[in-house]
Amino acid sequence: MTTTKSKVVYSPVFTDGAEFRIPTFKLLKQDGKLYKSAKAPDLDKDKALRIYRAMVTTRILDERMLAAQRQGRLSFYMQCTGEEAAVIGSAAALDDGDMIMAQYREQGALAYRGFSIDEFMNQLFGNELDYGKGRQMPVHYGSKKLNYMTISSPLATQIPQATGYAYGQKMAGGGHCTITYFGEGAASEGDFHAALNMAAVHRVPVIFLCRNNGYAISTPAAEQFAADGVAPRAYGYKMDVIRVDGNDILAMYQATQEARKLAVEHNRPVLIEAMSYRLAAHSSSDDPSGYRSKDEEAVWREKDPILRMRLWLESKKWWSEDDEKQLQETMRREVLETMKRAQKRPPPALDTLVTDVYDEVPPHLAEQFEKVKAHIRKYPDEYPKSAEHAKGGA
């Protein structure tokens, strides 16, 4: 039996789906005013300011840490400059108990949830306080407390996991959903397609949030797909979809709020495509001048999502020049001070080399570890970071 109920025609009719044009949802203009027929979502002053602070914090952290990378203090860094509204606007529309499964460029969601600057720094410097115990590259954050799944570098692997996690949430009695973030590049991976299909078939409360920022490293979106972005793929799976101006904090917030309702109250998975632009380089190892023009970047710099929100806040008299100055100053100071602290802290203990591979260290690994320690004891000067820790043992 087939589940397709289609109309019959008697001459061959091909279609490429071009008739489906997905509209873009926008509320806020760059000058901070609403579009004529637009109505702002229900967002009170406290929440609006929490969002704005997270955006500014993220921007300052990104600028400062890229500079730190350039100074050789940090091995690697990835910014989310230009995409703050897409990430923070969506994260703010969730319940703090909802799960976030991110790709890697979503530090804004963590900042919004309350990850402290100290916590960011400890991960970036891989010191003894890093929750990930210095095992992953900088920006691979995770927080159990804040329901933020630790980042994994292989792209798109989190997307079907989000479907599974959310199915578990539904089975556990509902009330919560999972949001998963990914780039338009990662949406090419097989995992993306598997995730959407399973979510639609099993009616899973999951929100798929594609940050379409125009580039996957050097590859422009036009070389990533022939279709009108990522959004139309939802049709193929019979899933609700919305395309949003990703630099518009109000639109991102409202769209995600409604998506969450569909997911949690009706078990309908939703795809959101946030249209934005990766203003920064892909990472500190990348140089975008090799593949795109300064003019192109300039056009998007004009659409800065943070400035857009600030102008809106000012129009509501919720924010002033002085507030801005004060926030900038305190954040900059905090970032610098915490960076110094984090950098001075010792690295994770030597036994983190073998812990967490399994629930307990199995005998073969314990034996290998004893050998490593004996070797370090013999050549302590060669292993200054761990010589002290190697002292104990057989």
Added chain:
Amino acid sequence: MTKMNMLQAINSALDTAMAENDKVLCFGEDVGVFGGVFRATSNLQQKYGKDRCFNTPLVEQGIVGFANGLAAQGSVPVAEIQFADYIFPAFDQIVNESAKFRYRSGNLFDVGGLTIRAPYGGGIAGGLYHSQSPEAYFAHTPGLKIVVPRNPHQAKGLLLGAIHDPNPTLFFEPKRLYRASVGEVPDEDYRLPLGEAEVIKEGTDITVLGWGAQMEVIDQAVERAEKDGISCEVIDLRTILPWDVETVANSVLKTGRLVVTHEAPLTGGFAGEIAATIQDRCFLYLESPIARVTGIDTPFPLVLEKEHLPNALKVYEAIKSSVEF
């Protein structure tokens, strides 16, 4: 001859192959106008056009599946996987498809033209997802060839060897040496044979065997051991599958001792295969147990990378204890 680093040598090999045969195509993530994230494919799109050197969408299973189809058609695809750590989404296409095309069709079809290049290995502060050495997973799969060069001269010669070999070949490039290793490389086409190890240095007391980036580590270890009066024979395996048992066994018959080193974890690592085969061939000649110096059985760490990696000191220690056994 031109002085080149390993990336330039790889680029020169691709350029040579593309100039000679317009069936040769290069593709992968960011491979086109940008020349790949490491720049191994620089200028090839400008030179040979977008039809022969191009960016693919970001999907490794697609890249290798597409390459399998192309190779079956008679083209000569050289697909790039951006990091060897990201070859696993393509695992099925490689181990079930590339490797078995010829066998399952009774040689009606094959993907012999296929070469897959991927940067592998640690020492670049990459943590657990930018440092893996996955050769052993593939070495368990009959039908593939696996090649690892150690310097620019080897990289060009072996890559051209792989491209012209009538079997699907994985070419793992030691990314730690991409810019660090520099040497004279012929400008013209030359091909080094697959399946042949190279005895780099002759010696009488012990055989020290490795591949790729470990060869540099071995050099340093051996230099130190020779100061202690130990004469080392050094072999670069170059091809992991099928590997050159003859050359290694002959060396061990002479020296009576063997140290094998690789970055991948110990358990199930390719050194285990070598140790088993060599003790089978050379049992009565061995004067000490075959030693393995490898990464430990954990994922690849970041901060404690040095403690994890098999370095020159660890290889030197293994040489010493073998000789003093």
